[in-house]
Structures are given as C-alpha cells and as structure tokens.
Amino acid sequence: MFGDYSLGDLGSIFVMQGFAGLILFSVYVLMALGLAIIFGQMGVINMAHGEFMILGAYVTWMTSSFFQSYLPSLFSGYFFLAMILAFVASGALGMLVEWVLIRHLYRRPLDTLLATWGLSLILQQAYRSVFGAREVGVELPQWMLGSLHVSDSIEVPINGVFVMCLTVLITVGVAYVMYKSRWGRQVRAVVQNRIMAGAVGINTEKVDRYTYGLGCGIAGVAGSAFTMIGSTGPTSGQLYIVDTFLVVVFGGAASLLGTIASAFSISQTQSTLEFFMSGSMAKVLTLLAVVGILMLRPQGLFALKVRK
C-alpha cells in the first residue's frame, strides 16, 4: 500500500488528509454546537437543524448576489455581513418555531422529533419552491481563493483556513456566553431544574426561546461557512443531520468540550480512512465505530455527573 510513496510523500499525504479532516471537523463543530445547545441543554431533538443551516447558506448566497450586482466595490467583505444576516435570519426563524411549536412539546421529547421532522420537510419544500431544486454556489471573493504554499508538496486552501479560524472564534464565543455570562448561567439553571429556576425569578419561557434561537442562529452561521467549501441545495441539510446528532451524542450531550472532542475524532477517523478505502466504506466504518462505542458507553465521551 505504501510501496509507491517515499517517506516525504507519505508525510505530505497525511498532512493534507489531516487538513481535509480539519475542514470536515470545522463543519461538524459548527453544526454540532447549535445542536449541543438545543439537544444537550434543552433536550429537544431538532431534526430541522440542517434546514436552519441551509437557511443560513441561502442567506449568504443572496447577500453575495446582492453585493455582486449592486456593490461590487465592497464584494471582498460581503461575507462578514452575510454571516450576521444568516445568524439573525436563522435565529429569528428559530424563535418563531419555538413559540409556535416547540414550547408545547417540552415534556414529550420524542414528539419534538416528529414535529421538527415535519418542519424540516416543509422547509425543504419551501426552499425548493423559492430557490429552485438546483444547487447554488457562492462566488468567493478574490482573497479567499488560492492556497497557502507551506512546502513543495503541501498546499493548504485559504478558504479552509478561514472556515477553521471562524470555527475557533464561534466556539470560544459560545463557550463564553454559556459558561461566563449571566444569561448562560440562567440557561444552565433552567436546564438543571426548571421549576426552581422559575421560583428564583428567571423567566424560563424567555430563556427557552432565546436558547433555541441561539442554537438555530449558530446553525445559520454554520450554513454560511458551509457555502465557502460546498454548494447548497434544498436537501443538503439532511445529509449532515444524522452525523451531527451522532457527534453530539458521542461527545456526551451536555458537554461542549465533549462535542468538540467527538467532532475531532469522528472527522479525523473518517478522512484518514477515506485515503485507504472507498468513501462509503470509510463512512460505514466510522459510524459503526461510533455506534459500537456508544453501546459500550451510552453516556458519551464526556459525561456530566448529575444525579437524576
């Protein structure tokens, strides 16, 4: 298997393959962060999470088209505005959905799954009716094209680096909000004991709505970042939803650190295996390993020790 490559080549292959894994890791982390908040903190199974992500991607696409036709001079910076818009759009939709649908179902977690699945079907069809069934791609600004030249045989695409930096920033931001801010304390209090949290004067309904909105908003940002590395279609979100749930469950639902660790191990395993075998078998083996480990250790990698 390795006979045809020199040692230097092999090193480069592993670095490049590892880098491809890192990009996959960034997408997983971005998607899983929102889900970890919604599923891990609130216990709501949001099957429509992928569709919130796709909404962010479509918002980014529309922003880029707008800049292209009306403000070509500012085109190189459109992405930052697009990200904010994606966050606002997905977050607002999330809060609306929470108000209409989810808040009636907090005591029936399995039913949230069915209801949000229905929501995801509706959103998919809505995207198809509005944006068409074909996949759309975003035109990248000039500075994001090309790649960094590390050595003769190792090249690193700039958009990948950008997505990774973005992931780090957003992760740090979410960790700060959840663990350091007053609002994050309220969220965790509501999660741990809704009745007591209400008794000490936290408006639990409001906290729920904003938590759900935040999770969906982050999904929107994830979708926005997703446009940098792939094209967007009405059903793109569904491709990732199961992987993302596995990432969250594998990491231990209530732990952000666990989510990151599991996203890292799953993406690296998959991209390394992909080099040795066909993509589908790599995926099968990775998922099998995850399911196998979950059967042995159902609480996931990092479990919070909570008395139930």
Place this chain on the structure above:
Amino acid sequence: MTDNRFFNRSEFIGILVLAVFLVVVLPLTLDVFRLNLVAKYLTYAFVALGLVVCWGYGGILSLGQGVFFGLGGYCMAMFLKLEASSVENTKIQSTPGIPDFMDWNQITALPLFWKPFSSLSFTIAAIILVPGIFALIIGTAMFKRRVGGTYFAIITQAVAAILTILIVGQQGYTGGINGMTDLRTLKGWDIRPDHAKIVLYFFEVGCLFACIMIAQFVRHSKLGRILVAMREKEDRVRFSGYSVANFKIFAFCVAAVFAAIGGAMFALNVGFMSPSFVGIVPSIEMVIYTAVGGRLSILGAVYGTLLVNFAKTSLSETFPELWLFGLGGLFIAVVLAFPNGLAGIWGDYVQPRIDRLIYSGKPKPAGWTDSSVADGAPAE
C-alpha cells in the same frame, strides 16, 4: 379490563369490519393495478403494526424500522433473484447463473452468503430470524444499559444510515442504489401476471391478520400490561421486580419481525427491493403511519397507513409540490393536536355518539382505545 380474552366486543367488531373491507370491499371495487397498490401500502402496515407494539405500548420509538423492512425484503428478494438468474435465463452474461448486477460488477462466482438463499425454507427462516437476531443484538446492547428514549431513536437512525450506505456501496453484492429488480418467479410460479397479484394480495392480507392477532394477544396478555406500565413509570416496574430491559427487547424484536414480514411481502408484491426503503427518510415516514392511525391502536395503524399512502399517491400525482407541505403539516398536526391519531378521534368523538344511539339508557361499554394514556410518550 381484567379479562384475558383476545379482544372485547367492540374490538371484535372492529377487526371484522377491517376484514370485510380488505377481503371483500377492496377486491370487488378496485382494478388489479389499484389492488396491487393497496398491497404495497399494506406492506407498510406491518411496520406500523410493529411500531404500535414497540412505540405505542412499549414507549420505544425506533427510527430504524426501515432496516428491518429492508432486511426482510432483501432476504426475499435474494431468493427470488437467484431463481430469476438460472443458467438458462442468464446465458448472455459472461458468468451465467449469477444475478445480473454481479455480472456487471465483474464478480464471477456467487458469494458465500448468497448460497443458502436458493432454498425457500431457509429464506423464510431468514426473513424471521435475521431481523429478529439483529434486533435482539441492538436491543440487548441498548436496553441492558438503560439507554432509551431519544438516544435510542438517534442510534437506530444511525443504524439505518449505516445499512443504506453499505447497501449502496457494495454494489456487486447487493445491487447498489438500483436494488434488486426483475424478480420473476416463486418456485416456478410467475408472480407478475394479474391473477398472481390477486393471490398474493389475499396471502398478504392473511399474514396481516395473523400479525394483528399476535399484536392483540400481546396487548391483552399480562405482558402487554407490563409494557404499558413500563412506558408510564419505568422505575416502578423495575422496583416491582420485573426485568424492564427484557420486556423492551421483546417489544423491539416483535416490531422488527413484523417489519421484516412486511418487507418480504413488499418484494413479493411489488417485484423489487431497493435501499430507498431502508434509510432514514422512509423509516421516519413509517412512524408517521402509526402516528396518524393512533399509536395505541392496532387497527388504527392499518387505516393510518392506507390513508397516508392514498393521500401521498393522489397528492403527489396531481400537486407534487404540495405533498411535502402536506406530509410535514401532518407530522406537526398529529403531534400537536391529535396525539392519538385517527383512533383517538374515533374514540373521543365518533364512538360515544354511536354508543349513545345503540345503548341509549344503558351504561356505556369500554371503548376500543385506552383513553387513560392520552398523554403519549413517557417522561424521561
């Protein structure tokens, strides 16, 4: 209800009405094409019936029923495919006597795991045992460790994803994304002409009623009551000395076997099997059949399946865009407004009026749904 009989009076009437509907009314009023469509829908009714036992009574939501539907279907399809690829039928291939898709994928000998499927009795055993044992393994691994509820749903979903990717990826052994097509005969008896379709329809309805009887038996036995108790307050049942895990495993296995029988019927009636019935999307769609019919109602599952599929066929023929909106809305409506589905509507609104007409003045008999468990899924 303290009696241990199969069914009470109104349930008996319900089953009789369904039997008349499926055995007499539909075959007399529909042409063979439509009847074959009904046969296709009814294969999903097996899955829905399994979900009533496992989800409605046991409180275990499995989003991977497509896996078992697929396993049963593929077992049956493998047998039929082997019979269709006899040496005479496949003369033009570079290796005669193996299924056509293997020949296209440069496989020159029949793989080992295909060989036993040339025997019908082995195939029938496999249709029951393969999914049953698979469910036993998953169920034991999960329930013995007290994994349940949402986690179980997600993991079954992952299993469905894995199996789909595997089937699509291993094209040479499974027929890939196209599945197994061109199934012709069962022990020399052609399954394609109209009269064969009618015979298969009645055979399928017979199997369906056998499964309904099994489900009724489970529901009215002590076992069924423990299942319901477990769904409502798992800890109390455990503290009373019952092994909760074993009951859950049993319910899950029953659901798996029902789904597998449905899959096998699908291969027989429709004449092909493909991974598009295995994955996550069809698996969740199968859950909605049960939810629409009423997750606690055995007969509701059959009606729910028929209704959703009729709506799907007619809506997607005339308004293809509307269908997904309709299906999505159905999910939301069933969860928010009608947690007990059609059976709930029947039990709450229609049945009392009929009773009032018939028994005016006399005390009201027991309804055919458990209205005491209206609150759906268990608390975690």
